[in-house]
Amino acid sequence: MTKEKTQWKEFIETLSVLQWALTFLFLGVICIILMVYLMFTSLWPLPTLYFIWLMKDWQTPERGGRRITAVRKWKVWEHHRDYFPIKLVKTAELNPNKNYIVGCHPHGIMCAGGFACFTTESCGFAEAFPGVRSTLVVLAGLFKIPLFRDYIMTAGLCPVSKPSLTHLLSKSGKGNAVVIVIGGAAESLASSPGVNTVVMKQRKGFVRVALEFGADLVPVYSFGENELFRQVIFSDGSLGRRLQDLFKKIMGFAPCLFVGERLAVLPYRTPITTVVGSPISVPKRATPTEEEVDHYHRLYMEGLSKLFHEHKVSCGLSEGHKLLII
Numbered sequence: 608m609t610k611e612k613t614q615w616k617e618f619i620e621t622l623s624v625l626q627w628a629l630t631f632l633f634l635g636v637i638c639i640i641l642m643v644y645l646m647f648t649s650l651w652p653l654p655t656l657y658f659i660w661l662m663k664d665w666q667t668p669e670r671g672g673r674r675i676t677a678v679r680k681w682k683v684w685e686h687h688r689d690y691f692p693i694k695l696v697k698t699a700e701l702n703p704n705k706n707y708i709v710g711c712h713p714h715g716i717m718c719a720g721g722f723a724c725f726t727t728e729s730c731g732f733a734e735a736f737p738g739v740r741s742t743l744v745v746l747a748g749l750f751k752i753p754l755f756r757d758y759i760m761t762a763g764l765c766p767v768s769k770p771s772l773t774h775l776l777s778k779s780g781k782g783n784a785v786v787i788v789i790g791g792a793a794e795s796l797a798s799s800p801g802v803n804t805v806v807m808k809q810r811k812g813f814v815r816v817a818l819e820f821g822a823d824l825v826p827v828y829s830f831g832e833n834e835l836f837r838q839v840i841f842s843d844g845s846l847g848r849r850l851q852d853l854f855k856k857i858m859g860f861a862p863c864l865f866v867g868e869r870l871a872v873l874p875y876r877t878p879i880t881t882v883v884g885s886p887i888s889v890p891k892r893a894t895p896t897e898e899e900v901d902h903y904h905r906l907y908m909e910g911l912s913k914l915f916h917e918h919k920v921s922c923g924l925s926e927g928h929k930l931l932i933i
Contacts, residue, residue, distance in 0.1 A: 668771065693730055711786050711881075712805045790805050798833045823889050824907050825885075885910070
């Protein structure tokens with residue numbers, strides 16, 4: 608009886624992760640195709656009315672979105688968490704009377720750790736940091752996709768744009784933790800088992816925003832994120848890498864050639880431990896100088912490196928593993 612229940616649990620976990628992966632990869636395209644198709648059928652009034660409403664609702668994503676707590680608490684996310692499993696580790700308190708910019712590293716292929724810990728309630732963020740509300744900000748272009756935008760907003764996602772960040776850090780009160788995957792698409796191209804590379808040396812915009820609004824910086828590292836898929840890594844200057852970089856420049860994200868454990872898109876069942884580091888106090892500066900930006904950017908990189916080395920052994924890595932910041 609127990610064995611059968613275990614098999615059923617594994618099956619449900621697999622389905623939960625499969626729908627998440629397929630949503631990540633294909634739901635946006637499916638929504639576009641569906642809306643275009645309906646325009647040429649007898650149901651054309653439906654997409655027409657939707658697009659009229661969409662024009663009125665266009666700014667909602669940059670005004671805090673439209674999160675639904677019940678969606679963040681869906682049982683499916685608990686099964687998604689258990690598949691790997693994913694664990695959130697707290698190392699310091701976050702004061703609910705302050706705002707934060709949380710840098711999440713590494714991106715990996717699908718950012719499974721960041722999604723589970725900051726977009727769902729499955730890993731206990733609200734319990735670990737009472738009074739602090741996490742908001743994962745992602746590629747702004749995703750909020751231009753009909754229907755898809757409305758779905759991802761229910762989970763609390765917002766665009767990583769200046770108007771969106773301004774709203775979250777200055778017009779939504781205190782206790783906001785805005786989570787940014789700093790390395791983005793460039794970092795996903797470096798994702799590979801055994802590799803701990805973060806793209807950050809030239810990425811200082813998040814520090815500038817933190818100074819502008821006086822938001823403390825919090826480094827986060829998801830150990831195990833890069834172990835979920837095997838990726839074809841093209842060397843710098845190769846045709847494959849040039850095509851990936853061109854696509855990234857045009858579309859904002861990079862096409863990765865990867866394979867998982869099963870059905871290509873199912874990741875390996877590798878534990879992910881997302882460790883939230885200590886906040887770095889940042890003063891409020893309406894117009895921060897380059898020297899100030901460089902100073903706090905350096906402090907952030909040092910904080911991330913310290914976090915990695917303090918927790919790498921307990922999270923399954925050997926003492927010899929290094930963090931490469933490029």
